[in-house]
Amino acid sequence: MYERKIPLTLGCGFELVRQVVNGKWKFMLLYCLHEGITRPSAMERALPGISRRVINIQLNQLIGHGLVSKQDYEEKPPRVEYFLTDLGKSLIPFIIDLGTWGEEHKGTLQLNIV
Amino acid sequence: MYERKIPLTLGCGFELVRQVVNGKWKFMLLYCLHEGITRPSAMERALPGISRRVINIQLNQLIGHGLVSKQDYEEKPPRVEYFLTDLGKSLIPFIIDLGTWGEEHKGTLQLNIV
């Protein structure tokens, strides 16, 4: 054998992950759901700076990717709730650990990012 | 107490991580380095579809974030090598585990993404 052109058996996995978590607020939205913040209005309060449009778009993408499910109670005034699916839950440990990693290296990183 | 407006102590960490790994090929570049693929030409071969321009841009960002270091041997023909810093190495387990996660749920995810 010569050389492996694509030595990255994980490459496909990387790309899938990248697509799934691609989006400015996806991590935080998933973490909100994990924290029990299930309603859009609550997310808007919990995440200063996010807009309703982006909440909807990114939640819908997460639903499309099978990480989130939606419950519409069809009441008036409207009430809906979003929940993590099992697949979504399986991603939470990564998110928390990555967030912790970011916190721990905040000093080093911020210097460079700012 | 009323309600915590920002219940996400990890929010800042999320944001830092998002900025650091933001980029289509960052995961794969970091994984390349971890695999010992240190030279740009080798990365180009290992990652079909990537361009030299993007390799340089994203590696420089990683350097700026302190995850990667560069060694220029100042020879002719030119030869340079990139390496993971300790900070960069500390991110590798996440990347591998996320790639594995993506691989494991490929079936579920691909249906939705395609």
Add this chain to the structure above:
DNA sequence: CAGAATCCGCTACGATACTG
């Protein structure tokens, strides 16, 4: 309160060509 529709600026990325 949930959410869809519209407009728009910014950036990332790809393609290409060029310098040492």
Add this chain to the structure above:
DNA sequence: CAGTATCGTAGCGGATTCTG
């Protein structure tokens, strides 16, 4: 082989407005 410069494009996300 390494790296830069330029151009064109698609998409993300912010602001705003409107509906049920």
